[in-house]
Amino acid sequence: MKNPVLNCLVTRLLLASVLLVLVVTAVGCGTRPAQTSNATETPPAPANPDIILATTTSTRDSGLLDVLLPIFEQKTGYRVKPIAVGSGQAMAMGGRGEADVLLVHAPDSEVKFMQAGHGVNRKLVMHNDFIIIGPDADTAGIKGMTVAVDALKKISTSNAIFVSRGDNSGTHQLELKLWKLASIEPKGQTWYQETGQGMGATLNITAEKGGYTITDRATYLSTEKTTNLKILAEKDPILLNIYHVIQVNPAKSEKINAAGARAFVDFMVGADTQKMLGEFGKDKYGQALFFPDAGKTEAELGSQ
Numbered sequence: 001m002k003n004p005v006l007n008c009l010v011t012r013l014l015l016a017s018v019l020l021v022l023v024v025t026a027v028g029c030g031t032r033p034a035q036t037s038n039a040t041e042t043p044p045a046p047a048n049p050d051i052i053l054a055t056t057t058s059t060r061d062s063g064l065l066d067v068l069l070p071i072f073e074q075k076t077g078y079r080v081k082p083i084a085v086g087s088g089q090a091m092a093m094g095g096r097g098e099a100d101v102l103l104v105h106a107p108d109s110e111v112k113f114m115q116a117g118h119g120v121n122r123k124l125v126m127h128n129d130f131i132i133i134g135p136d137a138d139t140a141g142i143k144g145m146t147v148a149v150d151a152l153k154k155i156s157t158s159n160a161i162f163v164s165r166g167d168n169s170g171t172h173q174l175e176l177k178l179w180k181l182a183s184i185e186p187k188g189q190t191w192y193q194e195t196g197q198g199m200g201a202t203l204n205i206t207a208e209k210g211g212y213t214i215t216d217r218a219t220y221l222s223t224e225k226t227t228n229l230k231i232l233a234e235k236d237p238i239l240l241n242i243y244h245v246i247q248v249n250p251a252k253s254e255k256i257n258a259a260g261a262r263a264f265v266d267f268m269v270g271a272d273t274q275k276m277l278g279e280f281g282k283d284k285y286g287q288a289l290f291f292p293d294a295g296k297t298e299a300e301l302g303s304q
Helices: 004-039 057-061 064-076 085-093 107-113 148-158 168-181 200-211 217-227 256-268 269-278
Strands: 050-058 079-085 101-104 119-134 162-164 192-194 213-216 230-234 240-248
Touching: 050 057, 050 085, 050 256, 057 064, 057 079, 057 217, 057 240, 064 079, 064 256, 064 269, 079 085, 085 101, 085 168, 101 230, 107 119, 107 168, 107 240, 119 148, 119 200, 119 217, 119 256, 119 269, 148 162, 148 168, 148 230, 162 200, 162 213, 168 213, 200 213, 200 217, 213 217, 217 230, 240 256, 256 269
Parallel strands: 050 079, 050 101, 162 192
Antiparallel strands: 101 240, 119 213, 119 230, 119 240
16 A cells, blocks of 8 residues: 655655756756847947047049948047048158057158158058050040159140149159159149048049049059049059058057057957958959058068
């Protein structure tokens, strides 16, 4: 005959075991969603999240900043305020402590900037090239030329209009270097006109006047359909267009965001960003607008 007391004890033990299993299962299920939620990617929260980037109009006009800055902000938690001016103006801002980091393309001036103690942590980022462009009619007859100085000499003797940015940008500095090598002083000549504006605006003015100008290839490709200007002279080694990222010396001002500037430098030379630079423009223009160069030297690129 079965013992009722023993049966009761066994039943209670079984019920307790089932309850214990249910509790453990519930606790386990309750903790797992929390672990998944903690793993969700959220940008860091830097103590000083705002960065001022002084850069060139070519990085803005080509659309490059529109691609890179949101990715940088999402990855790091920093907020970037880009100020697109000529490289000379960007470095002037850095020298006054009015920017945290620079993305510029005027190597000769950059060296002087660093020697003056205005910058630290200068890194090679990318390159493309400058080209001489003009109207399809090409009254100066420079189409197909590969020596930039000779092309400018022909433009000057033909009295065709040449439009200069005249803003101490990297493009303007390269242009002045070429005129000097050609032993020509264009300033004051009736055929030489300065805009004092960025590359995109200068291309529009050049198209309106049916003139010639020097531009970086990236900005040209991004405006080619609206200006209808043609590439007439290119592939001279002196037309190499090299970009560096420079952290402004924190000693310039207590307001400089040194940590943010370092983060931006690291981002620009990082493997993921370099890969993006090498792909940028291919889908829209059939060719890359920039070539990634992190870890290289200017000499390796053939800089003169």
